[in-house]
Amino acid sequence: MILGAATDRRVCDGSEDMQKLQNPYTDTSQLRISNMVYKAVYAIAHAIHNTVCQETNSTTQCDKLTRIEPKQVLTELKKVNFSQNGYHVSFDANGDPMATYELVNWHKSESGSIVLVTVGYYDASLPLGQELHINRNLTWAQGSTQVPVSVCTDSCLQGTHKVLQKGKPICCYDCVPCPEGEISNATDSSDCFPCPKEFWPNANKDTCFPKLVEFLSFDEVLGIILAAFSVGGACLAIITASVFFRHRTSPIVRANNSELSFLLLFSLTLCFLCSLTFIGAPSEWSCMLRHTAFGITFVLCISCVLGKTIVVLMAFKATLPGSNQRMTVVSFTFIQVLICTIWLVVSPPFPMKNLTIYKHRIILECALGSAVGFWVVLGYIGLLAVFCFVLAVLARKLPDNFNEAKFITFSMLIFCAVWITFIPAYVSSPGKFTVAVEIFAILVSSFGLILCIFAPKCFIILFKPKKNTKKHLMNKNISLNTFSEIW
Known part of the structure; x- marks a missing residue:
């Protein structure tokens, strides 16, 4: 077998074409291996030289007969540092060559x-950050001097986030605006994050700003108008009381129970003024005051009207009530005071920030605390109003020259209509308009009472003094239509 193998071995005869010879040692198209061998030989030569040679007083002395151990050569090999044919050769602490590239x-x-x-x-042998040097301009595809961008999509701006395109590389994505209530404050953000509860994104959705705080204030048009009507109604009640006080001895004032009339005007003044407590930023005290003041003053008002209605009914039975009417007013009002006290003790109204009605605004409002307490207060007012209305309807046809029951009937009709329509409007109104609806109901019902009950009397007192006589009031054969007189 050995002889056979030797027989099969090809022998060069000198006629071979070197260009057709396929041998790694004769391949000159790539000189990387040759260059590496070249530098390796020089590195070992420098290592041996440094081992056998010693430099003293700028003179190098070499002992060529010195026996060299391989470990000595290896130690010196790690220390070599030279340049050959433009190539620098050195090794790091691990014995690896320092990377150098053109x-x-x-x-x-x-x-x-x-x-x-x-x-x-x-x-790689240079200090950190100085390894790479580019000393002339680079030319990219098609002669461009700009660095090509290797992404499918430009960077996503703030306020957007990246969404990968299905079936494409990760560098291909869509820039999608952040959802409502969320922001992104960094370029190429992969996700958006929500703002805190009391904050809302700006138009660009890159910053969270505090939400606008909204409440019915004295600085806005609606608040100014309602406050003007409230103060105007209180002034009207005071002026009416002044007219009645000046003519307190006149028959028309005395015939309609002046004591209850003054108490009714006083309660109407409070009703007008209590609407002011609903305007402005809610506080702990204003929330408790506005609902209890409203409930008590309106019960006092309706109790006075009820007392006047009972006076009309009892007058025709030759029984003139005195202190009984005071006890009626005090009793009905005391019940409402008791209801409000229980409400305030158990679960009083309190200020709160409503974040659910509007996403980008905070509504400052008074929470009812106990909704049962609020509706009991309102229901008690409605119960008295309906009772007063029924009595006024029964007394409206009594033979009186100036039948006050007719005006009480009309005023209670307005009062009940206002508060019946108030309930659905109150429940459905958003934000500060809930407060505006409540103020509107207070003002309309108060104006209805003062105009229906006292306007006809003031008209006669001021403009028809001839009819403000005892004879005219006692004459049952003459029918006086006050509304036709006014118009």
């Missing part, structure tokens, strides 16, 4: 051919 760039020459041009270098 940076070449494809340039198109004037003749149209492609040439490789050295544009810089990379040297």
